Amino acid sequence: MDIGAVNALSYEDFVNIFGNVVEKCPIITAAVWSRRPFGNLNALETAINEFIDELPESGKEGILRCHPDLAGRDLQSGTLTRESREEQARAGMDALSPGEAARMARLNEEYKKRFGFPFVICARMSDKNTILQQLSERRLHELPVERARGIEEVKKICRVRLQSLVLSDAPNKL
Numbered sequence: 193m194d195i196g197a198v199n200a201l202s203y204e205d206f207v208n209i210f211g212n213v214v215e216k217c218p219i220i221t222a223a224v225w226s227r228r229p230f231g232n233l234n235a236l237e238t239a240i241n242e243f244i245d246e247l248p249e250s251g252k253e254g255i256l257r258c259h260p261d262l263a264g265r266d267l268q269s270g271t272l273t274r275e276s277r278e279e280q281a282r283a284g285m286d287a288l289s290p291g292e293a294a295r296m297a298r299l300n301e302e303y304k305k306r307f308g309f310p311f312v313i314c315a316r317m318s319d320k321n322t323i324l325q326q327l328s329e330r331r332l333h334e335l336p337v338e339r340a341r342g343i344e345e346v347k348k349i350c351r352v353r354l355q356s357l358v359l360s361d362a363p364n365k366l
């Protein structure tokens with residue numbers, strides 16, 4: 193789909209297609225629809241990032257809380273969204289050794305207990321070892337630093353999801 197087709201979508205189709213570019217936060221997609229037409233993919237991504245940046249800290253923490261744990265309950269029970277399932281599988285989260293899985297679960301719980309939101313990383317730009325190393329390191333950060341870091345990762349996940357939906361090299365036909 194090129195950016196011209198994106199701009200021509202009805203509100204319903206726009207949210208149906210792009211509603212999960214930020215995990216389980218269709219409100220963001222619903223909000224940025226008003227900013228069409230988008231000159232290119234980057235403009236759509238920028239509109240989403242600006243909406244996120246304008247949120248109060250509580251809103252940013254809410255976005256982080258909408259993310260499933262890596263290798264967590266949702267993965268085990270098969271209740272991940274399609275996007276998360278694919279991302280987590282590609283990062284090897286569904287193929288951890290018992291020891292790795294136990295370490296992941298322990299560190300995820302420790303992280304969530306400290307910050308009140310889950311550890312979020314763009315799995316598509318990472319791998320099993322990096323994820324474990326980042327989780328181990330980032331859990332020691334201060335809250336403001338980690339909240340900002342998590343939102344950076346949310347934006348990366350959004351970019352990857354957008355790129356799989358919109359042809360970024362097709363110029364707008366406006």
Ligand SMILES: NC(=O)NC1=NC(=O)NC1=O
Binds near residue numbers: 259275276277280
């Ligand atoms: N807690 C997470 O980081 N979750 C995820 N990162 C991804 O890239 N996909 C997810 O589901």
